[in-house]
Each structure stands twice: as C-alpha cells, then as structure tokens.
Amino acid sequence: MDVIITILPLIIGWTLDMLIGDPAWLPHPVVGFGKAIGKCEKRFNNGNQRFFKGGVTAGLLILTVFSLTWLLMYALSPYTWVSVAVEAVLIFYCLAGTTLIKEVRMAFQAVDVSLDKGRIQVGRIVGRDTAGLSAQEIRTAALETLAENLSDGVVAPLFWYAVLGVPGMMAYKMVNTLDSMIGYKNERYRDFGCMAARIDDVANYIPARLTAFLMVVVSGHLRLWRFVKKYGPKHASPNSGYPEAALAGILDCRFGGTHEYFGESVYKPYIGERHRDFTYSDAVRAIAINRKVEVLMVVLTLGVRALFLL
16 A cells, blocks of 8 residues: 555656646646746846855755645645645646647647747747747757757656655756756856756756666667767757757757857757758657657656655
C-alpha cells in the first residue's frame, strides 16, 4: 500500500498532463512565480550592487517555494488521499510535455499557412525575436525549443521530483522561471540575473545530459552518443546543447546560427553538420522521440520513488 501511495501522485499528475496539457483557463502557479519575479526585479534591479541583490532575490524566491511546498505537504501528511490529490495536482502543474508538443506542432502548421502566422505561433515558445524569421528559421526554432524544453519541461522536473520530492520539483520550476525571465546577458539583466542563470545551469546540468542520453536510447542508435559528446559542449549554454545535439543527430540536421534577442544579434555555434530544410515529417519524428523519452523518464522516476521505501 505504501508503494502505491508513493507512486500514485506521479501517475495521476502525468496522466492529467497527457490528457489536458496546460489549458489557458486554468490558474497556474508559474504565473504567480512570474509576478513575484517581476515585482522583485522592478524593486531591486537598480542602483548599485545589482549582482548581490539579484542573487539574494533568486535564492530567497527558490527557498520560499521549496519551504512552502514542504510545509503544505507536511500539513497534509495525516490525510493520505488529500495529500495524494494535492501532490498529483502540483506534479501536473510542473510538467509541460503535452503543451510543448502542441505548440511545436501548431508552429509547423501555422508557417505552412503564412509567415506571419508562423512567426506569431513560434513566438509563444521561444525567447528570440521572431519578426524577421524565415519559414526555415521558424521550423528550426520550434525544433530547437522542443529539444531544449524536453529537458526543462519534463526530464528536469521529474529528476528533481525523484531526488527531493514535490518540493524539489516546485523549487525547480521557480529556478526555471527565474532564468527565463531575468537570466539574460543583456544590459538590463547581466548583473541582476547572473546568479539566477548560474543556479539554472547547476539545476539542469544532470537533467540536460540525461535527456540527451535518453533521446539517443529511444532512437535506437546508441552510436549517436559520440555525436552528442562532440556537439553538445559547443552551445553557449552549458546544458542546452546536449538535447539539441541529440535531436540534430537523430534528424541528421544542423541547429544554431545567429538569432536576435531584444534587438541584439547573438551567434550560437552550429550543432550538427547537415544544413537542410525541415518539413512537417521532422516535427512528427521529433515529437515521437519526445513522447518516448517522457514515458521512459516517468518509469525511471517511479522506480526511484519506490526504491525510497526499501
């Protein structure tokens, strides 16, 4: 019975994500995270000691989320089924596999209708400026994001759930939200968001490499791991390059190049060797890889959680 209660929240939470994803009408804690980060950034990202203030802000926000989640689960621990239900909902909120796949599929479909529709759609899931993207660049951006966010939106949350339970999973979402909002190297965020970006790098170090390894495993071509080891470190990010390299190897393509962020050109070294145009069939294949990795990671996480009881 203890094993069932331990693994049930993840099964329910993951099933909910598979069934409904992240509907716009549903209130989401990450929205609250974003509002808290925005208020702190507005209040403290000015004057002197921005690096220090940004580091303290990031640390306190992450610690607060972890502590509040732990206290909530501790308070609910005497009420077994209430605790299971709440944990399942929090896990559901932390997983973004279905929403990401839906958005990538829609980006490929939209760009086949018109460039403007494709730019608007892909702009929902990427941080780069999309106004001047070509059809090929839209498809490339969607695939790069699919690979990178397989780690950020699925594998990493499950990894931290396996290690630290749902408080760790929720804290990771705050880490990820901090990085996505202030972890940029432009003039505004370079100092204030530096520590948030570094924390995100540490939190994703193992998950990013695990994601790439699982992608290679489910592809059935283990020799691609040499490709990942060659191209993964070339990315400006210490982590994002690994899942991108895995997908580039699987699709036999090339990612990277120069992109615009907040009006500034940023060059990303090429990952992969073959420059080619993408089609909808590439999205279908990449999505299939994502789903297989997701299933495998859920199974591994369930196994780890069950082992905690031994």
